[in-house]
Amino acid sequence: MIVCRFTRDLRLEDHAALATAAEDGPVLPALVIDGELHASLQRSPHRAAFYVCAVRALDEALRERGSRLVVRRGEARDVLVRLARESGANGVVWSARYDGAGARADLSLRAELEEAGLHARCVHDAPAVGPDEIAGGPATGYRAFQPYFERWRSLPIASYDRPILLRFASSESESEALPFGEEFGVTGDAGNVAPGRALERLQAFLDGAARMYATGRYLPSTDGTSRLSAHLSFGTLALRTVVRATQRCLDNPFLLNEERRSLRLFLRSLALRDFFMQLAWFHPETDETALQVRMREFTFAQRHPHLDAWREGRTGFPLVDAGMRQLRETGWMHPHVRSVAASFLCFDLGVDWRVGRDVWERRSIDDDAAIANGNWQWIAGIGADLVQHPRIYNPRRQQLLFDPHGEYVRRWIPELAHAPFHDVRERVPMLPLYDEASYPSPVVDHAREARAFLQRYRSYAALRWAGAQGSAATEG
Ligand SMILES: Cc1cc2nc3c(=O)[nH]c(=O)nc-3n(C[C@H](O)[C@H](O)[C@H](O)COP(=O)(O)OP(=O)(O)OC[C@H]3O[C@@H](n4cnc5c(N)ncnc54)[C@H](O)[C@@H]3O)c2cc1C
Numbered sequence: 001m002i003v004c005r006f007t008r009d010l011r012l013e014d015h016a017a018l019a020t021a022a023e024d025g026p027v028l029p030a031l032v033i034d035g036e037l038h039a040s041l042q043r044s045p046h047r048a049a050f051y052v053c054a055v056r057a058l059d060e061a062l063r064e065r066g067s068r069l070v071v072r073r074g075e076a077r078d079v080l081v082r083l084a085r086e087s088g089a090n091g092v093v094w095s096a097r098y099d100g101a102g103a104r105a106d107l108s109l110r111a112e113l114e115e116a117g118l119h120a121r122c123v124h125d126a127p128a129v130g131p132d133e134i135a136g137g138p139a140t141g142y143r144a145f146q147p148y149f150e151r152w153r154s155l156p157i158a159s160y161d162r163p164i165l166l167r168f169a170s171s172e173s174e175s176e177a178l179p180f181g182e183e184f185g186v187t188g189d190a191g192n193v194a195p196g197r198a199l200e201r202l203q204a205f206l207d208g209a210a211r212m213y214a215t216g217r218y219l220p221s222t223d224g225t226s227r228l229s230a231h232l233s234f235g236t237l238a239l240r241t242v243v244r245a246t247q248r249c250l251d252n253p254f255l256l257n258e259e260r261r262s263l264r265l266f267l268r269s270l271a272l273r274d275f276f277m278q279l280a281w282f283h284p285e286t287d288e289t290a291l292q293v294r295m296r297e298f299t300f301a302q303r304h305p306h307l308d309a310w311r312e313g314r315t316g317f318p319l320v321d322a323g324m325r326q327l328r329e330t331g332w333m334h335p336h337v338r339s340v341a342a343s344f345l346c347f348d349l350g351v352d353w354r355v356g357r358d359v360w361e362r363r364s365i366d367d368d369a370a371i372a373n374g375n376w377q378w379i380a381g382i383g384a385d386l387v388q389h390p391r392i393y394n395p396r397r398q399q400l401l402f403d404p405h406g407e408y409v410r411r412w413i414p415e416l417a418h419a420p421f422h423d424v425r426e427r428v429p430m431l432p433l434y435d436e437a438s439y440p441s442p443v444v445d446h447a448r449e450a451r452a453f454l455q456r457y458r459s460y461a462a463l464r465w466a467g468a469q470g471s472a473a474t475e476g
Helices: 016-022 035-043 045-064 076-087 100-115 145-152 195-207 209-216 229-234 239-250 257-282 307-312 318-330 335-348 353-361 369-380 395-402 407-412 421-430 446-464
Strands: 002-006 027-033 070-073 091-095 119-123
Touching: 002 016, 002 076, 016 027, 016 091, 016 119, 027 035, 027 076, 035 045, 045 229, 070 076, 076 091, 076 100, 091 100, 100 119, 100 257, 100 369, 145 257, 195 209, 195 239, 209 257, 239 257, 257 369, 307 318, 307 335, 318 335, 318 395, 318 407, 335 353, 335 369, 335 395, 335 446, 353 369
Parallel strands: 002 027, 002 091, 027 070, 091 119
Antiparallel strands: none
């Protein structure tokens, strides 16, 4: 018998750890709520609500197969050793983590379990292609996305669906109660987040909005993106499943050019997830430090008089504020708005990317340090070299381009519900439009702040290296 410890892989389908465990005999499905997981769920009520529902759905799926989840609270090493001894299991399998802290925790758990005489195996499950499964690349992984993507998309995607040998142990092991909202300070419910739901969402997306993803992904008022990030973060859906389903769509010879382009761009987004995981895997120091060594001395502020305004969605820049409020109310922010809101923090306020990352971590459902670090560093211009997109976003221009009628902004900022957005093109430059008592005028002059930042950046670059300055910081 072998214990399969579920972590951020809360499903039974296409499950690498489960398939690996099945090779060694009957599988005892276990869930450990340790201090770190408890703290992460307590920090974000949206995350806790999602997690509780996802675990419930997993337990139901196991019960349909004549098994159940054995839940224990405590530190992973103690719980797993005790469970293995009680049940007669000779080992533990679980899915790897990719951020520096997570990877270190996996390593020391493995050592501790082996010391206790158990087989311990930590397998790749979260990425479609594991960091060390991309052969032929640089020994320390890819730092630039484009060559990574070229290689990534040429590789076959594994499937762990329906392992022939999978048999669940008829365990007598006692289980504590399934996780419940109140233990993390939550009373609400995230609804049905079962894997079946995630699959339905994926299918509906691939049949519809994915065909217009090239343009739809920038429009925050529409359902133009998949909204699968929370499912991928907690593994209620495997990224491999999403990649394979997208590739199947692309095999359709009757696709219009625009549809094909959109589906390819969606695939590219999925690859970004793997890219940032491999970056963290090969560069664990990027948990807290810039990937670009030459940018490590460049300082961002820890505080700013308008930091609270950013946090609370009251900067007077409607797109930024709407995004921050969407995140606070739902645990998710539209991806393009994320870029604009993050750029505002780093460049308009000059505040450290880690401050923003930590604010979002406390509000998001997803909990992927590797992906958060990679994206924040990319926006701040100190991380991976993705593409030559501008990184300093002009929040007002972005609103004019992608929410010209203010549908998104009005949805999340009730103070602006009756603002005359029908003529927003003419009026926006004349802000404030609104009753200042209810909605503030802009807290900074964007053009001035952007210029000041670029000046500081160029001076730093000129001192640090010749010729390359300015390449990573332009305005858009
Ligand atoms: C500053 C910043 C911070 C972010 N922090 C996080 C985070 O903490 N956790 C997180 O999961 N995502 C993060 N993202 C990436 C992305 O914005 C979110 O995953 C978003 O929720 C995707 O929404 P979606 O599922 O509708 O995306 P879609 O556009 O439908 O994309 C499909 C999937 O591709 C992956 N993907 C898309 N864009 C990215 C990207 N830039 N990086 C990595 N994967 C991507 C995601 O898994 C996503 O679910 C961040 C982006 C930015 C700019």
